[in-house]
Amino acid sequence: MTVQHPWWKESTVYQIWPASYKDSKGDGVGDIPGIISTLDHIKSLGVDVIWLSPMYDSPQDDMGYDISDYENVYPKYGTVDDMQKLIDETHARGMKLILDLVINHTSTEHKWFKESKSSKTNPKRDWYIWKPARYDADGNRQPPTNWGSYFSGSTWTYDETTDEYYLHLFAESQPDLNWENEETRNAIYKSALTFWYEKGVDGFRIDTAGMYSKVQSYPDAPIEFPDSPYQPCKMFHQSGPRIHEFHKEMFEKVTSKYDAMTVGEVGHSTREDALKYVSAKEKEMNMMFLFDVVEVGSNPSDRFRYEGFTLSDFKKAFESQGSFIEGTDAWSTVFTENHDQPRSITRFGNDSSEFRVISGKALALLQSTLTGTGFIYQGQEIGMVNLPREWSIDEYQDINTVNYVREFKQKYGNDADYNKKFEKLMDSINLVARDHARSPVQWDDSANGGFTSGTPWTRVHDNYKEINVKSQTNDPNSLLSFWKKALKFRKEYKDLFIHGLFRILDVGNKETFSFLKVNGDQSAFITINFSDKPQKFVNHTEKKLEYIYGNVDNYNEDELAPYEARAYLTK
Template identity: 45%
Template sequence: MAQESINGYTRHWWKEAVVYQIYPRSFQDSNGDGIGDLPGITSRLDYLKNLGVDVLWLSPHYDSPNADNGYDIRDYRKVMREFGTMQDFDDLLAGVKGRGMRMIVDLVANHTSDEHAWFVESRKSKDNPYRDYYLWRPGKPQPDGQLLPPNNFGSAFSGPAWTLDASTGEYYLHLFAEKQPDLNWDNPKVRDEVYDLMRFWLDKGVDGFRMDVIPFISKDAAFPDVLPHESQVHINANGPHLHEYLREMNDRVLSHYDCTTVGEAHGITIEDTPQLVDERRHELNMIFNFDTVRLNRDGRNWRRWSLPELKAIYTRQDVALGKHSWNTIFLANHDNPRLVSAFGDDSPEYREKSAKLLVTMLLTLKGTPYLYQGDELGMTNYPFRSIEEYDDIEAKNAWAHDVLTGYESAEHYLENLAKVSRDHARTPMQWDASANAGFTSGSKPWLAVNPNYTGINAAQVVADPYSVYQFTRNLLALRKATLALVYGDFEDMAPEHPSLFLYERTLGDERYLIALNFSRDTVALPEPVANGRVVLSNTEGKFGELRGWEARIVLA
């Protein structure tokens, strides 16, 4: 039986859903050890159900030594000890399903922990049966007797991407931390292992996977050097067998379940996105393109961005992704600073208004929206001051590589890090005004709670009918009831305007105009917006204008 089509798009539950990302370590601690856990998440499911989200995305919950906060997996079929037990996971999943929601989990299949049983065996000898589960290569001997890495790849976490293992005298590849060796996907046994563990979680009842750095799984086995004009990230993301392996994964696993996939896709351009997500290719459903969320970055450095730049990206996405492809809409996650601090105005006067404006944009653009925990509260960046206050391995490795070697001044590094650090998103969820924001009953959370928690917390916003939380809840209900905001055509009505994002979503005779003022100044509105029926707004606006950080949805 053919699936229903709307405006040329095939209907799927994951296109109409809104996803809420949970970072387990920072969501809710249930046992007082200062670390969030699975029972803690279960205890907050009614809060999430009341908010109105459809799908929970659970960041890695697997057994891990935590070199990279769970993205270094030691055992894919075991729950991290700090997070609880497999029974706790089963209880959480049952609680999610019992409330009519779904859950996707992270799939980290490009690399494992160096403590994974496969790698423990792999490094024992060159003829070990698990040797080819990973990417081992001899070094390059130099005339002076020095041994250099096989090529000039750099790690995303600073330093070379190759580590020499003394036991066999060969290097292994790790595109991320030294404790995260890359798997060799050219070995069919590795692919079989990955597909089997995917079935394990799908058979438990999870509804899909967010796939960590999934375009990196295929490598050029010759490992040529990256040339000066080349981007290593682009090379890593476009290996020779990427599409072959994704189609195999779909054929052998994903196509047998009613599930969804979203790939983290550093190095994949907007124009190349359909190569991964066009439904006729049978690879992935969606990917995260990072052009928007990294707009305020130049490498590791913060940069000023302009609204026309942001709008142009959304238009490029809409043009590139036709009726057979689907987009993701997000501006925050566990790897990026807080939404309102990065793209809004986190001053006391405008924090709530700009948080509401940003949520309005996320929930009315074309694509599946992804909210990150705390977005619905308008949580802000933490006031980090010294490198000792940070936890992130990326930040600490870059400090050692750039600052301690004298390449960059400590002042300049910390100034940038305070704006772009991943740790901003990882500070504990702010539940109430009690000690440690109600996150833990223990004396010390694993990462410091933002000191503004007494004024920004869930207990406060749930009780306030005008809060960011309630506004988000109303928006979620509006999107759920309005197919034009899901499948409707998109058009930017004022692409060059420096502070007004004005776009329409059109489905048949329904025409919604969304007007967003990305500034503190008042801007004039064109007649169709001024005269339309206001469906939702974040303030009592005036006819014909938008005040500072005002957002308005109008039915024209």
């Protein structure tokens, strides 16, 4: 008997970052009409759901993750009417649309925060997190704790109006909402969720989904980086004391009323805690994003303190990111790129002209054979790569990178070996900065890659004449065509690829990645050469193999070509 699964389990989701996607007006910024004009391209991929990153009204300090009005659209992107048209046109093509739900914080420009900071007696004072200063032995005013922001510096900003500090885990223009206040939570549910559900959106990607509940004693964080006055404080805000209570309430009061998809950005979690978030019986979220894969090799407390990884680390990251659902009613996600991560070919494949396409196809085959709901990021389907190493730091615009570099210069600018230290930092920035995902999509080989007829808000990659949608659309050997093939096979063999158990067969091998996908008495064998040298083909199963597809047409039975990937059924 065929098992009926919720629609979101077997979907492939395509993420759009609106500023860099497609500009319809020529002002250099992507917009909603531009998205609508490309819906047929997205549909042709074999995609089922579009995830639209924040399009809400915002000062854009953090590219829309600083929201000033949940119920309005950033004017450069369009209007609420444009959003309604996008919802309707997406549905007309048989696809669904989910939005970003950013409810850990707002912008300082949000009317709620303006009221909150106006006085200590304002009714909305307690809608955000305010604390008095501390004073050191010399009487100097200090922040309430030593917590370090994800965007450098302190998590606390002093406000002269009321002589107190407000908490912001991210930029100082992103004050954290106080989820301890029930009135605040109900306002969030009404303005950020119900407003858009009623317009027809099909769910939400939930930003920083583990951060709403803070440890209410607000203690100092232990010293992890002695060279910094501010320390990682995740232990006091990640999966905090009331986080599951809050998610259950949000589901019960709002999401349960709709046939919705919810995916929470949790990042890192134990198996036990992950199941609290996404076990179906818990009624919190459908699935979650874990960062085991995309952050492999980076220090989780500081992405630019890059340490490197082995292929074994890469394999184990996929295992830990998905294996927690085995034997449970939980669900997982599969992704190697998003708006906060570098390009996967540069990070995990080989972005040289010789191996860029074939390693991109290897990653597409890998991703499309793994368990969970699949996510593709704009430009991934054509093999966009990281920004060139020779570009100046001045081309980087993300607040995370900009703040980090400014603090780095303040700390080490007078050192004799500063240039050497800075070049090492630039190597890390060139590999893992968020900026790489934010260069404009390359649509054709015209000026600015066809992204805009004007001046782009951020520089288009130099390789747009070589890598673009138009040149790949009718080329059967292109990476774009291969992604379409991979997604087709993903659905055709969904019992194995989407729902099957994942079993690594060569965890210690430094060149190849071989694994089984198992569902009942069915299994598939996948093997991928992750090196630039030929490798011996090894059938790690004791069964006969029936070839499904791969990224090399005339393959050698006994040898895997550089970055060759194959999928077989076992017999």
